[in-house]
Amino acid sequence: xxxxxxxxxxxxxxxxxxxxxxxxxxxxxxxxxxxxxxxxxxxxxxxxxxxxxxxxxxxxxxxxxxxxxxxxxxxxxxxxxxxxxxxxxxxxxxxxxxxxxxxxxxxxxxxxxxxxxxxxxxxxxxxxxxxxxxxxxxxxxxxxxxxxxxxxxxxxxxxxxxxxxxxxxxxxxxxxxxxxxxxxxxxxxxxxxxxxxxxxxxxxxxxxxxxxxxxxxxxxxxxxxxxxxxxxxxxxxxxxxxxxxxxxxxxxxxxxxxxxxxxxxxxxxxxxxxxxxxxxxxxxxxxxxxxxxxxxxxxxxxxxxxxxxxxxxxxxxxxxxxxxxxxxxxxxxxxxxxxxxxxxxxxxxxxxxxxxxxxxxxxxxxxxxxxxxxxxxxxxxxxxxxxxxxxxxxxxxxxxxxxxxxxxxxxxxxxxxxxxxxxxxxxxxxxxxxxxxxxxxxxxxxxxxxxxxxxxxxxxxxxxxxxxxxxxxxxxxxxxxxxxxxxxxxxxxxxxxxxxxxxxxxxxxxxxxxxxxxxxxxxxxxxxx
Numbered sequence: 156x157x158x159x160x161x162x163x164x165x166x167x168x169x170x171x172x173x174x175x176x177x178x179x180x181x182x183x184x185x186x187x188x189x190x191x192x193x194x195x196x197x198x199x200x201x202x203x204x205x206x207x208x209x210x211x212x213x214x215x216x217x218x219x220x221x222x223x224x225x226x227x228x229x230x231x232x233x234x235x236x237x238x239x240x241x242x243x244x245x246x247x248x249x250x251x252x253x254x255x256x257x258x259x260x261x262x263x264x265x266x267x268x269x270x271x272x273x274x275x276x277x278x279x280x281x282x283x284x285x286x287x288x289x290x291x292x293x294x295x296x297x298x299x300x301x302x303x304x305x306x307x308x309x310x311x312x313x314x315x316x317x318x319x320x321x322x323x324x325x326x327x328x329x330x331x332x333x334x335x336x337x338x339x340x341x342x343x344x345x346x347x348x349x350x351x352x353x354x355x356x357x358x359x360x361x362x363x364x365x366x367x368x369x370x371x372x373x374x375x376x377x378x379x380x381x382x383x384x385x386x387x388x389x390x391x392x393x394x395x396x397x398x399x400x401x402x403x404x405x406x407x408x409x410x411x412x413x414x415x416x417x418x419x420x421x422x423x424x425x426x427x428x429x430x431x432x433x434x435x436x437x438x439x440x441x442x443x444x445x446x447x448x449x450x451x452x453x454x455x456x457x458x459x460x461x462x463x464x465x466x467x468x469x470x471x472x473x474x475x476x477x478x479x480x481x482x483x484x485x486x487x488x489x490x491x492x493x494x495x496x497x498x499x500x501x502x503x504x505x506x507x508x509x510x511x512x513x514x515x516x517x518x519x520x521x522x523x524x525x526x527x528x529x530x531x532x533x534x535x536x537x538x539x540x541x542x543x544x545x546x547x548x549x550x551x552x553x554x555x556x557x558x559x560x561x562x563x564x565x566x567x568x569x570x571x572x573x574x575x576x577x578x579x580x581x582x583x584x585x586x587x588x589x590x591x592x593x594x595x596x597x598x599x600x601x602x603x604x605x606x607x608x609x610x611x612x613x614x615x616x617x618x619x620x621x622x623x624x625x626x627x628x629x630x631x632x633x634x635x636x637x638x639x640x641x642x643x644x645x646x647x648x649x650x651x652x653x654x655x656x657x658x659x660x661x662x663x664x665x666x667x668x669x670x671x672x673x674x675x676x677x678x679x680x681x682x683x684x
Contacts (some may be wrong), residue, residue: 166542166589167615170198171211178215194218201225202622203640205615214635222627223642227315227619231261234319234617235269235309236290238537242449244529245328246355247302255309255322259285260619274307275300297312302330304607306596323596323609324537332528333357333368333374337366339382341408343507345515346380349524356528368392374533376402378524381507383408385415394422399578400550402531403500404524407468409508423500424477425492426470433466433484436512442481447493448529462517464490467505478502491523497672500529538609545583546573547599549610561608563597583610 164274168607185191195218200207202224228246231553234257241252253274257267265285272279272295283293306325313320314660330348334356336346350358361370363382366389377396385393398402407416407428417427438461441448472478482491494500505511516518539545549572561568568591570581581599583592592610599606622630627640 163608167206167613168209169206169211169219170200170202171208173198174212186189193604195221197221197223199223199225202226202356202627203616204620204622205618206623207627209630209634212631212634212636216635216637218636219638219640220636221640221642222624222630223449223644224621224624224627224633226643226645227314227621228646230619230667231263232315232319232617232619233265233285233313234258234316234614235270235311235322236614238307238309238322238324240326240537241294241446243446243532243534245299245326245532246529247299247328247330250296250298253307254292255281255295256292257283257285257311258290258614258617259287260617262287269312271310271312272307273310275305279371299328302328304604306607306609308596315385315619316617318594318612319614321594322538323594323611325596325607325609326535326537327374327606329532331355331357332376332531333359334375334376334378334528334531335359335361335370337361337363337382338379338633339363339384339408340379341381341383341410341506341508343381343406343515344402345507345520346378346406346524349521350528352521363389366392371396371401374401375533376404376528378404378406378527380406381408383410384412385419387418390415390422391418393419395410397423397442397498397500399575400533400548402527403498404527405500405502407503407505407509409506411468411506413468420502421473423494424496425494425500425502426461426472426476426477426478426504428468428504429471430469431466431471432486432547435484436464436466437485438462438464438490439483439485442483443481445479445481445493447481447526451526462512462514462519464505464512464514466511470502470504499530535606537609539583540613541594541610542589542613545604547579547583549579549581549599549605557602559605560600561592561597562600563595566591566597568592568597 174196177543181191181194182367184335186247188377190490198221202222225530236256236258239254241254245251253272253364255270255272257268257270258512267282268282270283270293272281274295274297277297279295279297281293281295283291285291304327306323332355334350336350336358338360345512347358347360350356351576357373359370359374371392377393379393393403403423403484411428413428420427435471443452467484467488467490477495478492479495480489480492482489488504490504492502492504507515533550535548539547558569559572561570568588570583571585573580573582594610594612597608597610598604599608631639
């Protein structure tokens with residue numbers, strides 16, 4: 156009766172975790188309720204190699220184990236494995252390249268497998284050839300028609316394991332970017348001129364001595380423009396801003412105090428700046444392969460007419476530095492670089508002052524500034540996996556006393572909210588999230604809808620490769636389990652006889668005693684008369 160009430164859910168459970176849970180449950184029953192005699196573990200599974208881990212099983216000489224292998228009739232399976240954008244920039248009127256990777260877990264090649272795409276009201280069907288036991292990637296191009304929150308779903312038509320046929324994703328397209336320019340002693344007017352060209356950029360200009368934390372409200376990008384000196388308070392606020400998802404663009408002044416600048420850079424895991432040098436100051440090349448330059452040029456040119464750089468602060472990479480070079484000088488040093496990892500920081504190792512060169516007068520300069528602003532859009536994951544350690548950032552400060560909710564249809568779930576720096580994160584790990592949430596797109600609500608959050612099931616069980624009956628028994632024996640009796644269900648049998656130990660069987664004895672008592676009574680009645 157209890158088995159009939161069990162609902163199948165597409166969440167992964169590893170075999171050793173299941174056995175450990177069973178043992179702990181029985182131990183608790185022995186301590187709190189009645190003591191059990193013979194312990195028997197019946198494991199009903201197809202024993203997929205991706206989830207059937209035996210390493211965590213502890214030795215057991217007493218209990219009986221019955222691994223029952225449900226052998227699949229069909230091993231073929233297609234799944235949408237992952238989805239990602241080629242460019243990190245989301246903007247109205249911009250072309251998007253959505254990459255879709257599909258896995259074919261089968262020994263057969265598939266031709267013209269249909270991939271159905273639904274993206275913010277746009278419907279597309281593409282066809283993909285899939286090699287046996289391999290993956291293929293296709294690209295869907297479309298243009299953003301409006302700003303706001305977007306959601307999408309990628310689907311394949313498959314006959315097995317339907318839960319991995321759909322992949323949900325979400326993202327947002329902003330209609331404005333907040334830019335704060337902090338001007339120092341060597342500030343360049345060219346920075347303000349660039350960001351004043353488009354209404355898309357909400358520009359604020361301040362002097363460094365008026366900078367405070369209240370200036371950061373609704374700011375996505377801070378441009379440090381020609382600062383020579385940086386106070387410790389300003390350094391702390393800039394580092395916190397970067398650690399909380401904001402973007403920094405750093406342009407030192409012509410007479411930079413290197414000790415103060417290096418204090419800032421060390422906290423951002425960027426190279427330290429050394430004395431000014433003119434050795435090898437000519438620009439050698441642009442690193443076109445970096446996503447920063449994606450779509451900026453029609454084609455790669457090795458002989459660009461690059462701006463003249465007279466001198467620069469010689470950068471010295473440290474052990475803990477993590478960055479990508481974007482523009483390289485003939486000396487081998489980077490002139491322009493971006494950070495790697497969780498922070499989004501750009502560093503120009505020269506100065507925009509005319510004594511350092513004519514970089515601001517070249518068309519490359521405004522292109523770089525605009526691209527920095529485009530990449531300053533605060534990014535959130537386009538999807539999360541249910542059942543894994545998952546955190547989703549809330550960049551907008553939550554002042555409301557109303558709890559954050561995830562809502563979709565009849566589901567109304569209140570996730571945990573964690574605070575880190577200037578932003579909050581919602582956590583989707585834990586038993587409650589696993590039990591209540593299903594794959595799909597959810598509205599993340601406070602007093603209003605803050606974002607659309609896409610959830611997917613783990614693709615770990617999409618691989619249909621399974622252990623055999625003999626392999627299962629061998630692996631359990633290796634872990635020190637003594638009493639093992641394995642069974643196999645094949646050809647989709649609906650009735651299978653499973654012999655399990657029944658150490659307390661008294662029914663045969665009761666029948667024999669009943670017959671003995673009946674015969675005794677009949678004899679007494681007959682002969683005692």
